Amino acid sequence: THPAPTELLDLARTIALTAGALAHRRRVEGVEIAASKSSPEDIVTAADREVELLIQGLLADARPNDGFYGEESDATGGTSGLTWVVDPIDGTVNYLYAVPFYAVSIAVVQGEPDPASWNALAGAVVNPALGEVFTASAGSGAWLGDARLHVNHDVPLSLALAGTGFGYDASRRVWQAKVVGGLIGQVRDIRRIGSAALDLCSVACGRLDLYFERGLNPWDHAAGALIAREAGAKVGALQADAEGHDLLIAAAPDLYDQFEPVLAGLFERFPFGAKAQ
Ligand code: IPD
Numbered sequence: 001t002h003p004a005p006t007e008l009l010d011l012a013r014t015i016a017l018t019a020g021a022l023a024h025r026r027r028v029e030g031v032e033i034a035a036s037k038s039s040p041e042d043i044v045t046a047a048d049r050e051v052e053l054l055i056q057g058l059l060a061d062a063r064p065n066d067g068f069y070g071e072e073s074d075a076t077g078g079t080s081g082l083t084w085v086v087d088p089i090d091g092t093v094n095y096l097y098a099v100p101f102y103a104v105s106i107a108v109v110q111g112e113p114d115p116a117s118w119n120a121l122a123g124a125v126v127n128p129a130l131g132e133v134f135t136a137s138a139g140s141g142a143w144l145g146d147a148r149l150h151v152n153h154d155v156p157l158s159l160a161l162a163g164t165g166f167g168y169d170a171s172r173r174v175w176q177a178k179v180v181g182g183l184i185g186q187v188r189d190i191r192r193i194g195s196a197a198l199d200l201c202s203v204a205c206g207r208l209d210l211y212f213e214r215g216l217n218p219w220d221h222a223a224g225a226l227i228a229r230e231a232g233a234k235v236g237a238l239q240a241d242a243e244g245h246d247l248l249i250a251a252a253p254d255l256y257d258q259f260e261p262v263l264a265g266l267f268e269r270f271p272f273g274a275k276a277q
Helices: 005-029 046-062 092-097 170-186 196-205 218-230 253-269
Strands: 033-036 043-045 067-070 082-090 103-110 119-127 132-137 142-144 161-164 189-191 210-214 234-238 247-251
Touching: 005 046, 005 082, 005 103, 005 119, 005 132, 033 046, 043 046, 043 092, 046 067, 046 082, 046 103, 067 218, 082 092, 082 196, 082 218, 103 196, 103 218, 119 196, 119 218, 132 196, 132 218, 142 196, 142 218, 161 170, 161 196, 170 189, 170 210, 170 253, 196 210, 196 218, 196 247, 210 253, 218 234, 218 247, 234 253, 247 253
Parallel strands: 067 082, 161 189, 161 210
Antiparallel strands: 033 043, 082 103, 103 119, 119 132, 132 142, 210 247, 234 247
């Protein structure tokens, strides 16, 4: 048997706070780019790696039989049926520029480390630059510090503040911008915060009414999606498209249901994979 989700959350929170403090310290000392990944814009800093190693080490001490699935390293399986899904610094480009919207994201899930089927038990998202700690455990609600979170309700799409993000792949981001261009006239406004984990927490605490993005990686949303759900959001990871890029939508259920067909219409108007101009 596994510890209760609230117990797992205590560990996620403690480790995310320690990791957030290290990320913040390294930010103050000055950040260097260690390498680029899928494109020159898709960077990894020395701090991303150092923070992930710290988290991995602390988890190995506390929960040696659990699996680990992090942004900067290969996945390791465990024997317990639990896996920790970790983004050491979500919002790496904000981190590089000292924009205070980056976060350590730690979730623990049960089952295969695949967002289509896993059962998220607990998640913590720490923004060290603002000192904000978002947490949720399955069935116990979502929290910012010790304040309980609730999504905004009864917001019509035309008055919704929507968040989204752009991937690093050049043709995908051009397509994402076209979709945003089609949406802007139909909502109050659009934000691009630069961290999917914080976008989802923003839906949870009412700083955004809805969030959508296509092409996220599991570690970007594992903790944030649970936090949004526990705050009352409907979170949908729709079918992977032909290229295997997931779509994630999060909003209060009534707004989600208004938005989904609108987004489907935009996807029809601007087919993904059509040659980017
Ligand atoms: C990125 C951020 C960004 C989102 C990208 C992600 P990273 O994660 O969450 O907001 O738009 O899709 O890849 O690279 O900063 O960990």
